[in-house]
Amino acid sequence: xxxxxxxxxxxxxxxxxxxxxxxxxxxxxxxxxxxxxxxxxxxxxxxxxxxxxxxxxxxxxxxxxxxxxxxxxxxxxxxxxxxxxxxxxxxxxxxxxxxxxxxxxxxxxxxxxxxxxxxxxxxxxxxxxxxxxxxxxxxxxxxxxxxxxxxxxxxxxxxxxxxxxxxxxxxxxxxxxxxxxxxxxxxxxxxxxxxxxxxxxxxxxxxxxxxxxxxxxxxxxxxxxxxxxxxxxxxxxxxxxxxxxxxxxxxxxxxxxxxxxxxxxxxxxxxxxx
Amino acid sequence: xxxxxxxxxxxxxxxxxxxxxxxxxxxxxxxxxxxxxxxxxxxxxxxxxxxxxxxxxxxxxxxxxxxxxxxxxxxxxxxxxxxxxxxxxxxxxxxxxxxxxxxxxxxxxxxxxxxxxxxxxxxxxxxxxxxxxxxxxxxxxxxxxxxxxxxxxxxxxxxxxxxxxxxxxxxxxxxxxxx
Ligand code: SF4
Ligand code: SF4
Ligand code: SF4
Numbered sequence: 001x002x003x004x005x006x007x008x009x010x011x012x013x014x015x016x017x018x019x020x021x022x023x024x025x026x027x028x029x030x031x032x033x034x035x036x037x038x039x040x041x042x043x044x045x046x047x048x049x050x051x052x053x054x055x056x057x058x059x060x061x062x063x064x065x066x067x068x069x070x071x072x073x074x075x076x077x078x079x080x081x082x083x084x085x086x087x088x089x090x091x092x093x094x095x096x097x098x099x100x101x102x103x104x105x106x107x108x109x110x111x112x113x114x115x116x117x118x119x120x121x122x123x124x125x126x127x128x129x130x131x132x133x134x135x136x137x138x139x140x141x142x143x144x145x146x147x148x149x150x151x152x153x154x155x156x157x158x159x160x161x162x163x164x165x166x167x168x169x170x171x172x173x174x175x176x177x178x179x180x181x182x183x184x185x186x187x188x189x190x191x192x193x194x195x196x197x198x199x200x201x202x203x204x205x206x207x208x209x210x211x212x213x214x215x216x217x218x219x220x221x222x223x224x225x226x227x228x229x230x231x232x233x234x235x236x237x238x239x240x241x242x243x244x245x246x247x248x249x250x251x252x253x254x255x256x257x258x259x260x261x262x263x264x265x266x267x268x269x270x271x272x273x274x
Numbered sequence: 275x276x277x278x279x280x281x282x283x284x285x286x287x288x289x290x291x292x293x294x295x296x297x298x299x300x301x302x303x304x305x306x307x308x309x310x311x312x313x314x315x316x317x318x319x320x321x322x323x324x325x326x327x328x329x330x331x332x333x334x335x336x337x338x339x340x341x342x343x344x345x346x347x348x349x350x351x352x353x354x355x356x357x358x359x360x361x362x363x364x365x366x367x368x369x370x371x372x373x374x375x376x377x378x379x380x381x382x383x384x385x386x387x388x389x390x391x392x393x394x395x396x397x398x399x400x401x402x403x404x405x406x407x408x409x410x411x412x413x414x415x416x417x418x419x420x421x422x423x424x425x426x427x428x429x430x431x432x433x434x435x436x437x438x439x440x441x442x443x444x445x446x447x448x449x450x451x452x453x
Contacts, residue, residue, distance in 0.1 A: 056289045106326070109347035109378070113326040125378065134373045135381060137350035142290070142297045147373030149293050157380070158371050159346070164311040164385040170403050171312065173361050174410045182415045198357040199302060 004089060004127050013097030019131065022098045023152055026072050029061035030152070033071035035091050038120065039078030042138035043105040047075070050141035057145055060154065068094040073151075079107040079120040080127060092128050102151060103130045104144065106137040113137070178209060178218050184255045185209075191251055195243045207231065208244050212252075221262040224252065229264060242266060297370075304351045305369040309344060309383050313363035316340045316387040316401030320355035320364055329355060329364075337398040339386040346372060346381040361407070392432035394439070399432035 036044060051057055051064060065071055068091040080088060092101070103124040106112030111122025124130050134147035149155045177185055188208065193201035211231035215223040228248050235241040245264040253263065290297055299305065318331035321342075328348040334341050344364075355364045374380040387401040412425050428436050 053289055055292070059289075106348055106350050109381070110345060112348055113350050115326065115348060130378075132373060132375050133347060133378055133381065135347045135349065136370070136372060139372075140299070140303075140370050142292055142299070143370045143372060145293060146371045150373045151375060155293055155371075157374055158369075159374055159380045161379050161381075162309075162383045167386075167388055167403070168312050170315070170406055172410070173313070173315075173407060174414050176414060180416065182411070193357075198353070 003085075003121070006128070007093070010093065010097060014099065014129070018098040019100060022072065022100065026061075026152075029063070030072045031063050031065040031070050032073045032075050032148075033065055033068045033091065033095065034075045035068075035077070035084075035088055037076055037078035037084040037088050037108070037124065038081030039105065039107055043077035043107070046136075046138040046141055046144060047077075047104070050144045055141050055145055057148070060149065060152070062148060068092075069096065071095050071099070073100045073102060073148075075102050075104055076124045076130075077104045077108050079111045079114045079117070079122050080124060082119050082121070085121065085127070088124075088127065100132070100151065101128055101130045102132045102134065102147065104134045104147070105139060106135055109133045109135050178213055179255055181255060184251070187254070188247060188251050191247060192243070195246060196239065200239075204240055204243050204247070207235070207240055208247050211244065219256055221252075221256055221258045224248070224256075225262050225264060232264070299368050299370055303368050303370070304353055304366045306346055306351075306367055306372055307344065307349065307355055307364050308367040308369070309342075309385065310363050310365075311385040313361045314342060314385060314387070315361055315363070315403040315407045316342060317360060317404050317407075319358040319360065323354040323358045325352060325354065326350050333389065333398060334386070338389055340389055340401045341384060341386050343382065343384040346383070347378060390430065392435055393427075393430045394435040395432060397432050405429050 034044070034047060049055070051062070068074065074091065074095055076088065078084065092099070101124065103109050107114060108124050111120060114120050115122040121127060132147060132151040134143060136143050139147070146155060150157055174182070175185075189201070189205050192205040192208070195201065196204050208228075208231075211228050212218050212224055214231075215227035217223050225248075228244060232241045232244055235244070245266045249263045249266070252258070316331065321327075321329045321331040326348050328346070328350070329342070329344050331340065331342050333339070351366065353366050356366050359365075372381075387403055389398040390400045390402045390405050391398050408429055409425065413422060417425070428439065431439060
């Protein structure tokens with residue numbers, strides 16, 4: 001649905017050639033006007049992080065201005081709420097021609113997490129023509145700098161549309177279980193993720209399995225207790241150490257017959273933490 | 275004024291050289307989800323987990339392919355797809371240089387998977403790879419030969435036919451493998 005017809009004179013003054021010509025001219029000094037079209041302010045915080053001395057975009061002439069009439073580039077954030085629709089259009093029309101419009105953040109590019117909310121138009125390009133898209137929620141200051149320098153032609157664009165159409169062979173995905181029962185691995189991974197979230201949970205799972213295999217006989221509760229305790233003692237990070245003990249006590253004992261004394265004592269002093 | 279110079283001397287030059295030198299992001303940075311097509315089985319777990327529907331998994335028009343599509347412009351880098359993917363086909367990478375010029379379709383990644391048709395009613399219901407993967411899981415999970423043989427049949431049936439077939443075997447008094 002098109003809600004806004006671009007006036008003829010603006011359209012004529014904003015052809016691709018004219019924009020490229022402008023980009024050539026403003027190469028080392030350009031003014032940016034920032035419009036917040038209903039963003040959650042995450043993007044704004046990152047824009048201001050990007051103009052701190054840590055990133056210092058004035059190295060290549062980036063300058064925020066307070067008035068669209070002084071701007072070369074419009075930096076639009078947010079999914080365009082109904083309230084911000086007219087202010088966006090006024091800023092767009094007030095900017096001198098030719099103008100470059102940059103959509104910043106997942107919201108600006110497509111509506112992001114708010115794309116199907118009732119009060120938004122989801123994306124700057126639904127209303128006005130956009131020249132550069134910077135995805136991210138919010139984009140890292142480096143991504144913003146990259147986006148602007150790409151728009152200016154200093155750096156090359158890296159992403160291209162990727163489409164896989166032919167299926168190759170599926171590599172073998174399921175590994176043999178160390179206990180001869182894949183349910184053990186399943187429960188172990190679920191518990192590991194519950195304890196330490198998915199990124200660290202996977203690392204915990206790998207560490208635990210490695211220690212278990214090192215015991216020589218994974219089905220012998222005495223041998224595994226020794227090797228897991230050893231792994232706990234050598235582990236630098238106390239979180240992994242304790243969670244390995246918890247995994248052993250909670251999951252391993254369900255799959256291998258264990259006495260009470262085969263469980264690992266989780267009290268830190270006993271396994272000799274540094 | 276002198277004080278200011280002292281301070282700046284103390285801290286030295288802290289401006290990152292980026293973009294003239296590569297920038298190293300910090301550990302566990304959540305960048306663009308990298309998709310490994312060869313590992314994807316088309317289970318659509320990521321599509322369900324994705325809070326902003328950046329990933330969609332649906333049949334194409336003539337239902338000959340199951341199309342997995344990811345729109346980087348809508349992704350909020352939450353990592354839920356990474357969390358749920360059973361095969362590690364989608365993992366957050368450290369890539370942060372994502373901006374594109376003029377053409378938004380450069381943000382899209384897609385993969386087309388072969389469709390599995392139901393052996394009974396010929397309705398498309400899943401991806402071939404998903405069926406293969408499920409069978410691989412079962413074959414490593416200590417189930418008996420007979421049950422595995424049974425699984426080979428019912429894995430290739432759509433949910434409706436599976437239900438009918440189960441009811442039919444129950445009512446006709448055929449032997450079922452129950453463990
Ligand atoms: S892209 Fe993310 S951070 Fe930026 S405005 Fe939208 S929700 Fe906020
Ligand atoms: S990181 Fe989050 S928003 Fe992005 S594709 Fe994965 S689940 Fe969706
Ligand atoms: S295998 Fe992973 S990437 Fe493929 S559809 Fe399933 S969850 Fe998504």
